[in-house]
Amino acid sequence: MAESIQFQLVSPERMLVDERVSEVQIPAREGYIGVMAGHAPLLSELMDGGVLTFKAGAELKTLAVYGGFVEVQPGRVRVLADAAEFGSEIDAEKAKARLAVALKASGGDTAALLAEVAKAQAAVDTVVKR
Amino acid sequence: MPSLIDFRRRIRSVKNTQQITKAMKMVSAAKLRRAQERVIAARPYAQTMREMLANLTAAAASDDRAGSSPWLATRESKRVDLIFLTSDTGLAGAFNSNLLKAAQKFADEHAGKEITLTLVGRKGRDFYRKRGAKILSEHINILNKPTYQDAAGIAKDVIRRYRDGETDGVYIINNDFKSVMSANLSVAQILPLPPMAGSGSSADYIYEQSPLEMLEQLIPRLVEVSVFRSMLETVAAYQAARMTAMDTASTNAKEVIETLTLHMNRVRQAAITKEIIEVVSGAAAAE
Numbered sequence: 281m282a283e284s285i286q287f288q289l290v291s292p293e294r295m296l297v298d299e300r301v302s303e304v305q306i307p308a309r310e311g312y313i314g315v316m317a318g319h320a321p322l323l324s325e326l327m328d329g330g331v332l333t334f335k336a337g338a339e340l341k342t343l344a345v346y347g348g349f350v351e352v353q354p355g356r357v358r359v360l361a362d363a364a365e366f367g368s369e370i371d372a373e374k375a376k377a378r379l380a381v382a383l384k385a386s387g388g389d390t391a392a393l394l395a396e397v398a399k400a401q402a403a404v405d406t407v408v409k410r
Numbered sequence: 411m412p413s414l415i416d417f418r419r420r421i422r423s424v425k426n427t428q429q430i431t432k433a434m435k436m437v438s439a440a441k442l443r444r445a446q447e448r449v450i451a452a453r454p455y456a457q458t459m460r461e462m463l464a465n466l467t468a469a470a471a472s473d474d475r476a477g478s479s480p481w482l483a484t485r486e487s488k489r490v491d492l493i494f495l496t497s498d499t500g501l502a503g504a505f506n507s508n509l510l511k512a513a514q515k516f517a518d519e520h521a522g523k524e525i526t527l528t529l530v531g532r533k534g535r536d537f538y539r540k541r542g543a544k545i546l547s548e549h550i551n552i553l554n555k556p557t558y559q560d561a562a563g564i565a566k567d568v569i570r571r572y573r574d575g576e577t578d579g580v581y582i583i584n585n586d587f588k589s590v591m592s593a594n595l596s597v598a599q600i601l602p603l604p605p606m607a608g609s610g611s612s613a614d615y616i617y618e619q620s621p622l623e624m625l626e627q628l629i630p631r632l633v634e635v636s637v638f639r640s641m642l643e644t645v646a647a648y649q650a651a652r653m654t655a656m657d658t659a660s661t662n663a664k665e666v667i668e669t670l671t672l673h674m675n676r677v678r679q680a681a682i683t684k685e686i687i688e689v690v691s692g693a694a695a696a697e
Contacts, residue, residue: 288454292558293448293452293557295451295454321616349462349627351465360459
């Protein structure tokens with residue numbers, strides 16, 4: 281088995297993940313980053329909305345992450361999410377409805393509206409991937 | 411001398427009170443456990459954020475633009491914002507009066523500065539409304555189940571004011587939960603950033619954005635998280651204080667009942683003795 285790293289994902293209200301994982305895909309501001317054991321230390325912001333996947337053993341888990349930060353240190357990845365949900369917790373219908381509302385409103389093109397679209401899209405994507 | 415029936419009534423009334431205080435104690439105990447769990451659940455985020463912040467501050471200090479950033483520039487402290495958290499309801503002993511005392515002390519220490527208040531909780535609001543203090547915003551009835559959104563909403567105005575230079579410092583006063591018996595009064599400086607203890611491992615990070623840029627994103631969140639944490643602590647400390655107060659009230663009621671029962675028995679005894687004397691002396695007279 282490949283080397284593993286400690287992966288923690290915390291939101292202000294609770295710790296969602298604290299596990300040994302072999303790989304994490306992180307939705308960083310500039311694009312998705314794959315982190316495995318031995319990755320160089322890194323600090324980055326996250327996208328307003330993105331899908332985070334990680335592999336613990338043979339299991340692949342997905343979360344929708346709505347903004348925040350990531351810090352990679354030797355042997356450890358920590359994600360400081362503004363908010364996050366497990367794919368299994370997301371209501372697919374509600375997520376789709378939210379996306380539809382957000383897309384309709386995004387004609388104004390302000391940053392806040394686009395961020396809302398990204399978040400809603402992330403929720404829908406996470407449902408698809410789970 | 412009160413009659414037997416008066417005593418019975420008093421005892422019954424005190425017993426009712428005791429039942430209520432006992433029930434309130436139980437409710438607070440249950441709520442306290444939940445509040446405590448939430449305080450503990452919120453800790454990892456605050457801890458991680460502190461560490462990241464320490465790393466970033468160290469890295470951003472070398473940026474020449476740091477001096478001109480509203481978040482990091484040092485400025486003379488003339489106006490301060492105070493976020494003041496009290497409970498919505500009383501019946502918790504000295505919980506709120508201790509807080510109000512601390513706030514008054516804070517005002518004395520910052521005499522000569524303009525203090526703007528953000529008030530969370532009814533007790534603090536009522537107190538400062540009467541005194542005509544400068545209030546930025548008030549938030550009532552949100553401490554039942556504080557969410558991060560609530561905290562962000564409260565922090566929003568304060569964050570904006572600090573960024574735009576409308577205020578030079580942000581402080582939070584609240585009660586921290588320490589143990590069931592004692593709350594810890596906390597007066598914390600949030601902004602400007604107090605010097606970080608142990609400047610973190612400023613290892614050679616790859617920064618996807620410039621450290622300063624990230625810091626400017628992180629600091630507003632720090633304010634939100636501080637407010638959120640204070641809210642959770644306030645709730646836990648309040649329930650603990652209320653539990654203790656209700657426990658004391660129940661004990662006091664028990665004592666009152668005991669004293670009353672003693673008196674009642676004496677009165678009863680006296681009545682019986684009197685009757686016997688009457689019977690005996692009546693019999694003696696008939697002989």
